[in-house]
Amino acid sequence: MSALIELDDVQVHFKVRTRRSAAPVTLRAVDGVSLAVERSRCLGVVGESGCGKSTLAGVLVGLRTPTAGHVRYDGQDVGARRSKDLRRRIQMVFQDPVASLNPRRRVRSVLAELIDCHDLVPDAGMNSALASLMEMVNLPPRVLDARPRELSGGQRQRVAIARALAVQPEVLVADEAVSALDVSAQATVVNLLADLRADLGLTIVFISHDLGIVRTLCDSVAVMYAGRVVEEGAAETIFTAARHPYTRALLRAAPDLHRPGTMQCAPALEGEPAGSLDVLTGCPFQPRCPEAEAACSLAPPPYVGSGSHRTACIHAADHPRFGSDLVV
Ligand SMILES: Nc1ncnc2c1ncn2[C@@H]1O[C@H](COP(=O)(O)OP(=O)(O)O)[C@@H](O)[C@H]1O
Ligand SMILES: [Mg+2]
Secondary structure, eight states, rough: EEEEEEEEEEEEEEOOSSSSSSOOOOEEEEEEEEEETTTTTEEEEEEETTTHHEEEEEEEESSOSSEEEEEEEETTOOSSOHHHHHHEEEEOOOSSSHHHHHTOOOHHHHHHHHHHHHHHGGGGGGGHHHHHHHHTTOOOOGGHHHHGGGGGHHHHHHHHHHHHHHHOEEEEESTTTTSSSSSHHHHHHHHHHHHHHHOOEEEEEEOOOHHHHHHOOOOOOEEEEETEEEEEEEEHHHHOOOOOOHHHHHTTTGGGGGGGGTTOOOOOOOOOOOOTTSSSSSOGGGGTTTTTGGGGGSSOOOOEEEEEEEEGGGGGGSTTTTTBBBBB
């Protein structure tokens, strides 16, 4: 099956000022990411804060233009200026529904304006379109007449999802969309996303630091570190047969993957990620890696893997399941 969205060696650099140097320096927020998401699939993107997940989300939805590399949608190269129709097709749901919804406007007017803007429904059909949007996100029709502040956090996030769905998108990019919610609201929103995918065939890119949720929702997972994808594979493979030392450390430190009382989770990873400002010739994880050896600082590790599982670590090649197939 061909990919609906493809990123090919995408880089996003920012010029930033630091105390260490007078001239602006380059921060590589996204540093050569290649990914493909097939239609109706759900890709999870995980990694510590600052590793470039939101910048990558911005590239996917067209809020950021890559410094280098290509984005393809349905086989077509996407330029710096996206058509209105393409912008409609890829929608984002943000972490904070309070900040992303205008507190003064009623839900009905926000949704109706979007539907109008894209001429998606004739005027006579507006009320039933709005009612079916509420039904899609499991909210009662009276929410249409509410303002965001009159709703709970979980309801607001469902309104934010309704807003994304109002323009009949093909892809939802959810950037930490459930992170600010309490556990029961999280479960409601995650179930909703799973249903939308099953019912509407939506393609979802789900960015989260909650590995437990990623495991329940996603088909495949990309693990990012310092602007790069260090490991990618089917969700079950990542959760049961991860090869990258960083992925394994993340999994060990994830409380949400261990049932209380059955397994002690390991302390979080020690040290700080190498700053994206630092020029590292080798593997970006090498300064924190328990398995690092001299060769790791010489050159960025190529991807090694089999099938859809790839790992950017020289040690991954030693694993018998991989042999020495080089993916890239
Ligand atoms: N507009 C910007 N200008 C300068 N640096 C930025 C900007 N946006 C993000 N960054 C930097 O890029 C890196 C990646 O940020 P981000 O994509 O937000 O990571 P994440 O979402 O994984 O926490 C961070 O070092 C962040 O400080
Ligand atoms: Mg972020």
